[in-house]
Amino acid sequence: MKLKNFYVKPVVPDSLQPLYEVSYNMWSTWDKEAERLYRRINPELFRNVKHNPVEFLHRLSSEDMDKLSKDNGFLYELNKVYDKFKRYMSFEGYYTDENGDDIPTHSDDIIAYFSMEFGMHESVAIYSGGLGVLAGDYLKAASDTGIPLYGIGLLYTYGYMNQRIAIDGFQQEEYLENKWYLKAVKETTDANGEPLIFPMKIKGHNVWIKIWEIDVGKIKLYLLDTNIPQNDISARCITDHLYIADKHLRIQQEIILGQGGLKALDLLGIKPKVFHLNEGHSAFLIVERLKQLVLDHKMPFEKAKQLIKQSTVFTTHTPVIEGNEHFDESFIREYFKEDVEALGMTMERFLQCGKVDNSRIFWLPIFAIKYSKFRNGVSKLHGDVSKEMWKDVFPHLHDDEVPIDFVTNGVHLQTWLSMEITYLFDRYLGPDYMHKANRTTLWDGISAIPSNEIWEAHKRRKEQLVTFIRKKLVHTLQRRGAPAKKIKKASNALNPQYLTIGFARRFATYKRANLLLQDPERLKKILTNPLRPVQIIFAGKAHPADVAGKTIIKDILNFAIQNDLEDHIVFVEDYDMDIARHMIQGVDVWLNNPIKPMEASGTSGIKAGINGVLNLSVLDGWWPECFNGTNGWAITAGDFYSDITLKSSAEAQQIYDLLEEEITEKYYEKRDSYFPE
Template sequence: MSLLHKYEIDKLYSKSVAYFSMEFAIHQALKIYSGGLGFLAGSHMRSAYDLKQNLIGVGMLWSYGYYDQGRDEDRYLKIEFRRKRYYFLEDLNITVSVDINGKKVFVRAYLVPSELFNCAPLILLSTDIPENDYLSRTITHKLYDSNSETRVAQEIVLGVGGTRVLEELGINPEIYHMNEGHSLPMAFELYQKFKDINEVKKRVVFTTHTPEKAGNEEHKITFLSKMGFFGQTPLEEVRKITGIKKEKFSLTVGALKMSKIANGVSKIHGDVANDMWKEVENRCKIISITNAQNRRYWVDKSLLRALDEHEDFELAARKKHLKRMLFDEVANQTGKMFDPEILTIVWARRFAEYKRPGLLKYDLQRFENLINNQKYPIQIIWAGKPYPFDSQAINIFNEITHMARSHKNIAVLVGYELDLSMKLKKGADIWLNTPRVTREASGTSGMSAAMNGAINLSIADGWHPEFCREGVNSFTIPTEGRGLSIEEQDRLDNKNLMDILENKIIPLYYDNKKEWLDIKKNSISDVIPAFDSGRMVHEYYTLMYNA
């Protein structure tokens, strides 16, 4: 499989793997990702390269990306779809065809060479080529298109198109890794080849990334069959091999039935996933492999060097410099001039209701007192992309933008992609994470923030409980959330969040610089290597691929 690899494969990782994902966050210039799933896949590819693994990524070349996040004339969120052109991709001169809704659609393959961004080789698929009619060309226009037919067509292109491109290249992977259920048509393509579900299961592994309904896609089984999701496999046979008798077909359940092993992305998520899918008969085992981020890409080298050399003064000075670099971006976008001496709290991730971007301001009076405190001043930055067709999430974003107008120490930034994410993680003092408990599968942004001396303040969900040493490397917002109404959960979580900020974190920052620096140093030391993706990709080989 080393045809596309420009590096010598390590014997430890010689089993050939094709890693299928709808999105990959590899580089700022390659806008084919939306959020955490893509950031995770990007780190997976970087660490596969670092460890010289025999792995190839298979993804999609989105002509318009996810969307470009701008502002309208009133400075509210503006969603723009702009065509992207990538001259650095290598045309593999391979075109395969797939059947979608009874029609032949052509798929062209392009390569992100491994040496370009120091990643494992990545094949990207496009239907936006002259051989197709306009409708077929739109399949690979927008990531997570809101139209169900287009979305299913995208999944067929990824799963079936990706498998056929590998075949054309003479690549015969021993393992097919589905990063989320989107690429499930690939398992049916393999079933057509082997005519034996056990032969398919031997070769397929599956990662489930979220307990959220939107991330566990369901469609009418007859609709999927008509679209060509199951390829040549008749509906009765699909029902037989998946055991899905209902009218609704869950991609996650299908993936659990057609894989040899699956994983959740943190210890808590592993438990949640096992509980969620416990009624599914004959499903594969679900273990947990906690997500991680690639240190080489994310960490500030000067910060790490100062830590290694025990240069406390240099470490504090470097952090201040990184804050200034972030504040230049704040000034550029908002006209507000932030002060590097002041405690800076950052909430930055995909804007979704369950992540509760507005939890901090739930009790408005208490929030106003906090941001107007002259003795212990703070600065707050919000950033993140809502799904472009989620009006509720967009309204939350705009509401926070509106509130920020009245305060010179609150900023809302747009353009939340790799580069801005990097600046925010390096410049934050506190990295705030406020999901509803058990609904955050992992929350990997806190890992790359911790690598850069940002101290995590988080609900005890996702990866956080595996990392947190309370008051030593991070802080936890206590929650009694399970089983309470959403209103009561938000009220209590807000109260606990404000208590910990007012009584512990803010006074500590201003009154005990040494202890603050110690927590910052512990944050960096403890997150590496446990949450560096080198550990994660090694575990995928030992616990999944070689299982």
């Protein structure tokens, strides 16, 4: 007997059709009024579905739908949100030229933005960390400003791993299948309403690719999927996992992203003028563009190369050489033999496109650098690091002349501002800041916001953070079958009155989440100071293969348990964008202490900063460009040491000193007995 799953689309009353339309656009996940609308319907259900508007609608009963369709108060609020959505979608974009004039964007000035991951919302699990979240913010910001841009990525069956902390404190990985029919993902169809599916050859074999789409405000994100019946099992699994360890599956993913992405754009009739490669994963796009220009348009190879260079932008995010995408040359020979022969090139000549020496390694960033006009790091310091890293690509230039610039990462305001701070921005700046953030005079209004209103907004969000963390801890312990006494203790963890430090990012060794453990006794005294207590919230995932990173998580948990500090140090399991929002909006101080200069940008600190949270950070990534001596604290004591042990010791001591002598003092000594200086 054969069983088949059927998808049953919910019946939506006519009066609720606007809610259905808004829910299938990612705009509904970042607009605060839309969020309030879902919470009004059923706040508990909205939390349980991870704030996913589409699944939320599917989980509502027909009785609930019928009741809402007749609720005049709700329909009034729905129409307000829908009108706001329609106004947003009708906004006409512009850019500001070098003379300060606003020039309307033209619909033909299309940018294609390629990325291996996109972090738009916790319910759409096709991201792992900062690179993906930056890509998601990039699409949202392009939508806000009306830039004609299309995103290209992959639709992962499982995405990245879910984190579970075992009873021994060691990270375990869990892989949950994405239920795409319950998310804001739609089939891309042709003029006849048929799904768009196309073949491409990988090593001489046809792989069939289906195109899906997500509406990100005004922007279309197209996602490519091989998990379809037309493929055999070996091809269906290509798009199973983000950052798969298997090198053959990895290169196949990147061939589909780059070469398949261009084929998809052609099928859709989209003709970009600029191709933006977000990291080297999509660099095989260059091969497909060469094939089109040389084989289809009969263009001489050198002319085709120059045309590609003039229309390609490459952004590098990785300051650690080993973290940049690369393959042994045997993989290139195996997968690109037919393409290279068709182009009339020798394999040796093609391999030099991704090399700088006689090694066997083909570097995708080098390939992208050689075929792009503009290359950039993601902060000023990272631009310098990237110049040093890739200077051998330009052997005839002085180090300072290496043509790699920088564009410091930013964040999408509407996604990361708390509801409380958003209300203040709307009240004192007006709604224009969303579309006109480049106008510096607009931001003068921030100084008009009374300090007590900012402090009150922060206090409310901090209380919400503590409640949120407690629920997360209780849920984790209940899942493990912990005793009732331990669960009750977790339900009272943290105190909203205490100075609260946040540390959340990938648990890689260079990010040094355990730096504060250098002097356990001193840390314990700081945390338990009866007059000025401190608490720390940790969150983050270690890469599945990173045993050292997993050990750091275990060490932090063990320190809290062994010193009876579980109400002062907590680790929140399964870090995602929801946890990130709560933390960056609710903590008092954001801690960032990587080994300099290994943090390319570090946008979590920016997200904290826009919510009024103070940064305590090494002068790495974005922080050197913003730190002015009064808006946070710089960790500099290790700058003069090359020895990592001495550097870490000096920086840990400086953090202790700052906490004991300055940060806690400022926090607890309230001006006018009301809020900190």
